[in-house]
Amino acid sequence: MHADGDGALRVAPLGGLGEIGLNCLIIEYGGHAIAVDCGLMFPDSSMLGVDLVIPDVEYLRQLGDRFLGFVITHGHEDHIGALPYVLRDLAVPVYATPMAAGLITARLREHRLDARVRIETFRPRQRWQMGPFAVDPIHVTHSIVDAVALAITTPIGVVVHSGDFKIDHTPIDGASPDMQTLAEYGSRGVLLFLSDSTNVEVTGTTPSERSVRGGLESVFVEAPGRVFLSTFSSHIHRLQQALDLSAATGRRVVMVGRSLVNSMRIAMDLGYVQAPLSLFAEVAELGSLPANRVTVLTSGSQGEALSALTRIAMNDHAQVRIEPGDAVILSSRRIPGNERTIDNMINHLYRRGAQVFHTRNAPVHVSGHASQDELATMLNLVKPRYFVPVHGEYRHLAHHVRLAHAVGLSSASTFLIENGQVLKIDAAGARADEPIPSGRVFVDGKGIGDVGDVVLRDRRHLSQDGLLLAVLAVDQKSGDLIAGPDFLSRGVFEEADAPRFFDVAREIVVATLNQIAPESRTDSLEVTEEVRKALRRYLGKTLDRRPVVLPFVMEM
Known part of the structure; x- marks a missing residue:
């Protein structure tokens, strides 16, 4: 893909276009390149024995010192989770907001890589230069704090990458998305817009994070026993609401689950969580606290086999038990592929005597991704010359292209590309270029990439x-x-x-x-x-x- 000095900008996804997760996108000019995000994907049922899936970054290795580093839009696993694996042999810096940097550092420490990797922390509107790229992070709202869009100025024009976002004008922390800066870029001229497609099939707008409070509050007030709340461990605003409701209803808070405890510790150190230390209790104190005065925050909303909530549901946790009268809130969406494990966990929770509240029976979750009206608003705001939908399965990308046409972009201005395909933009216009190597790398135990299609075929054969x-x-x-x-x-x-x-x-x-x-x-x-x-x-x-x-x- 790299062609020194031809005056062309090239954009190519290594993951995230044609699938949910695995987000990684290369932007290249003058032989130099940066990558936006580097995420993982959890295996589906056909990937027997595989722990994680990461993008194949062989092309970045081929670039050598012309690859300038990773720029991270936010700290979700589908955007940062592959870093501990690819940074073993890529000596490049990682640029991230404080929360994402904290989560990345924790992951790197687990892999004993934290001393080897340079992490540069930035905040919105702190512009910096990476070779021919001037990177300007712009605050957006999402289901994690410190999420940003990126305005990347290149010698031939501005590329805007939305990151994951929704337009939430009443966020929990009061920090609304920086629509003014996005509009300013739009008025000056944007060459290429890359936008999140996850919720493009959903009509209307995505409700504000603040709208969840009513559904959560009714459970906290009415539950005769303890309230167990499980969400993604990095969803700090959702956890903040649980802390606020616990304080309002006189409940002490116990945190269970390593990932959740780590995320909360990082967020508290950064000042993103506001709660008195007296609100918290240790797990060992559960037996001495009245049931109706306890909130348990726990990881495991997706029914993961070794997660704290699954072990609690199976009555297999050393310190925590579900008792009749307890309420369990699953305050998260169901990731596709996890439906059966979540349903099995819910069944076990009911066997223990709990009442379970989830997205199918109670208003206890809202998405962090923009729906159709917000996606259209962003297109109208940014006014790009060219548009590429990102972050979604093929049907999401196709829907997003049609939405772009509906708001006035022509067919010649919109491009539906998939992993490994290259969009080349120069003075002559935009068009497809030669593809680059891409694919999926399977992580199985300590092995990275040593499990391929033949091994998976044999595993399926044995299992069947x-x-x-x-x-x-x-x-x-x-x-x-x-x-x-x-x-x-x-x-x-x-x-x-x-x-x-x-x-x-x-x-x-x-x-x-x-x-x-x-x-x-x-x-x-x-x-x-x-x-x-x-x-x-x-x-x-x-x-x-x-x-x-x-x-x-x-x-x-």
Whole structure:
């Protein structure tokens, strides 16, 4: 993609266009580049055993010292979560607002990278230069504090990146989005606008964060027992409302869950959370406090297997129990793919005697993303020459293009691109350019990128059809069967039925060996393959199943 000195601006997403999460976008001019965000995505049900998914940043590695660093719009995991993995071999600075910088530092510390990575902290309207790019962060409202849009001035024009946003004129902290600065850029001329597409299918406007208070307050007031509230650990404004309601209803606050405690500690150190220390209690004090005088803030609103709330729901937490009369508030949206785990957790909470409030039965959550009217307002405000929708699945991007047409942008001014595709802009106009390497990298345990499609295919095969292991020993000179075959199966037969199938399988293996030419029986590879084919035919015909068959031939 890089072409030194051709006077062209190039924009290419490495993630986040065609999917929810994995947000990372490259802006390049004169052979130098910056990346906006570097997020992760949680695996779907087809990615068996995978812990996380991160963008493939091989192109950034190829740039070497021409890659100038990451600029972060806010501290959500889908915008910062890949940094601890990609910064292992990318020696570049990270620019972030204070809250995002605190969250990034905590992640890097977990990976023992905090001493190696330079993090530069900025606040809205603190402009700085990165090579040919002048970066101007602009305050926006979102479901996390310190979110910004970016106005990036290049030698051929201004690029505005919205980040994640909604237009909330009554935010909890009183800091409304800086629409004036965005309008000023629009009046001076914006070359390219990249805008969040997450909620483009939602008509109207997204309600203010302040509108959630009524739904939360009714639970805090009416619950006869403790109130458990779970939201995303970085949703400081939602947590602030829970603290305010706890103080108003005479409840002490206990925090449970490492990620939530870490986020609250960072926010309190930065002054973003206002609450007296006397409001808080330790987990060990729960047993001595009246139930109707307790709020428990906990992580785990998505039903994550090891999260605090899931362990509490399963009655498996060492210090916290759900009791009849307790109320549980799931104050967050359901991330696609998590529906089943969330429903399972809710069922277990009801088994413990709790009443559960969530988005389907109570007004306890509002989105942090702009709906159609706000997206149209932003387009009219910024007045871009060219427009590219970002942050969404393909249908979201397509809807956003149609919305741009509806507010007056022409088809020649709007571009729907996906990961790896390049938009080139120069004096001649805007058009597609040669694609760059992109893709997904799977994180599995300590391995990064060592699990690929072939491994996932094998895992799916094992999970769907099971495993049959056949062990036999043959004479390495004559090829005669000396011992076995013995069998071990997982997920193929019921334990009581296995001996009957093994007896037949043993006869089939012996018959197969007898059919192989004597000189070929001394070739363990050929024996292995013939035994595999024979057993697969038998299982396919008898059971209509196709397990993974692994013959193990020992030459003796």
